Amino acid sequence: MRIYFQTQKKMKPNANEFLIVVLGGPSEGESIVIHLGDDRWMIIDSSKIGKEVLALKYLEDNEISYDNVDIIVCTHWHADHIYGIGEILKKCKNAKFWVPIVSQSKMMPYYFVKKIKEKDIHDFETVAEEYAYCMKLANKRGKLEYLFKDGNIIKYRNSNHNISIDALSPSSGMVSKYQKLWASRKNDQFAESGVDPNKSSVAIDISIDDKLHFLFGADLECNRPENDTDFENCIYKCERRKDVGWCNVCVGSSTYDFHGKYNYIKIIHHSSKTGYCPQLWGTKVTDEVVGVTTVFSKDGLPQNDMEVLYWDRCKDYYVTAPPIQYQQAHQTTDIERMQKAGVVSDIKVLPRTYGTVASKYNIEECKYEGTELGGTAFRFEEKHIYKFG
Ligand SMILES: [Zn+2]
Ligand SMILES: [Zn+2]
Numbered sequence: 001m002r003i004y005f006q007t008q009k010k011m012k013p014n015a016n017e018f019l020i021v022v023l024g025g026p027s028e029g030e031s032i033v034i035h036l037g038d039d040r041w042m043i044i045d046s047s048k049i050g051k052e053v054l055a056l057k058y059l060e061d062n063e064i065s066y067d068n069v070d071i072i073v074c075t076h077w078h079a080d081h082i083y084g085i086g087e088i089l090k091k092c093k094n095a096k097f098w099v100p101i102v103s104q105s106k107m108m109p110y111y112f113v114k115k116i117k118e119k120d121i122h123d124f125e126t127v128a129e130e131y132a133y134c135m136k137l138a139n140k141r142g143k144l145e146y147l148f149k150d151g152n153i154i155k156y157r158n159s160n161h162n163i164s165i166d167a168l169s170p171s172s173g174m175v176s177k178y179q180k181l182w183a184s185r186k187n188d189q190f191a192e193s194g195v196d197p198n199k200s201s202v203a204i205d206i207s208i209d210d211k212l213h214f215l216f217g218a219d220l221e222c223n224r225p226e227n228d229t230d231f232e233n234c235i236y237k238c239e240r241r242k243d244v245g246w247c248n249v250c251v252g253s254s255t256y257d258f259h260g261k262y263n264y265i266k267i268i269h270h271s272s273k274t275g276y277c278p279q280l281w282g283t284k285v286t287d288e289v290v291g292v293t294t295v296f297s298k299d300g301l302p303q304n305d306m307e308v309l310y311w312d313r314c315k316d317y318y319v320t321a322p323p324i325q326y327q328q329a330h331q332t333t334d335i336e337r338m339q340k341a342g343v344v345s346d347i348k349v350l351p352r353t354y355g356t357v358a359s360k361y362n363i364e365e366c367k368y369e370g371t372e373l374g375g376t377a378f379r380f381e382e383k384h385i386y387k388f389g
Pocket of ligand 2: 197198
């Protein structure tokens with residue numbers, strides 16, 4: 001008897017479908033592959049499991065040409081968003097490479113740009129090296145672009161529908177912080193102190209005909225101290241904290257203010273407390289909102305109390321993988337139990353190393369068509385409340 005766990009299914013959309021595939025494993029990492037329509041593709045961030053670059057695996061499995069990737073976004077340079085992005089960029093030769101404006105060399109002279117040496121692509125020792133490699137390669141191709149708040153990036157039409165892609169961040173406050181920071185540094189030592197990649201992350205807004213709205217929040221946390229758990233009242237404090245982070249999006253962003261409620265959110269910062277904005281979730285999401293989160297197990301994200309909160313707010317709340325802590329507590333699967341008891345033999349359990357959450361929207365009818373799950377991904381339900389309730 002042979003039992004195989006389901007592997008990742010083929011999920012190639014037709015020309016008229018807007019498809020969002022969120023990929024991530026149980027340890028950490030986030031990569032989003034988006035079909036914009038007409039076989040044009042966009043990739044936001046990258047994650048690797050072993051040697052496998054998840055976004056490239058998705059493209060290969062579905063026989064999608066690298067040449068059809070128009071845009072690669074690196075929201076910020078943390079490992080869980082960057083590993084493998086150099087390999088993606090190398091293969092997708094037509095893609096623009098979008099990075100937060102704080103990465104401009106005049107703002108980050110030592111941190112990235114002077115650090116790069118010519119290296120084999122698979123041999124990056126640090127995140128900074130991979131990031132610098134990408135900036136250099138994209139710049140050589142004339143494809144490097146810097147993103148900032150309310151930057152209107154792309155507007156185009158797909159079968160008579162208007163699709164717009166806009167950046168909601170980073171803020172000008174973050175830019176001046178980086179300018180001051182680098183002006184005060186005298187040597188070219190690699191130092192992270194004072195740099196805040198999460199609060200200078202790029203958050204992306206995609207809208208179709210101003211009827212469907214999608215938010216890809218990256219790790220753009222609220223500008224709230226980590227120990228301030230009073231996030232329900234945060235709405236009154238945003239004004240005072242409006243310089244940077246997600247709070248800056250809430251206060252005076254023409255894109256955010258102008259666009260309607262979100263139908264879909266790739267939830268900010270792996271469903272952490274500081275990624276939760278009551279203003280957003282109280283006023284800017286539809287009743288039908290689909291929420292998707294990825295995992296950052298090192299910091300215990302997503303936290304189960306936050307999962308419960310998002311589960312309550314979203315029509316459907318999906319997680320790419322159970323966090324490691326949960327897996328350890330529930331290690332023995334039914335099949336393993338059967339195997340141990342000698343009920344079945346010769347079982348090959350394919351490693352369920354990562355999950356895919358693929359949500360489809362029909363561009364022609366501006367309508368949600370459903371979400372398919374693969375690998376470790378699951379829809380959060382009552383049985384997943386394991387610490388609370
Ligand atoms: Zn992250
Ligand atoms: Zn981060």
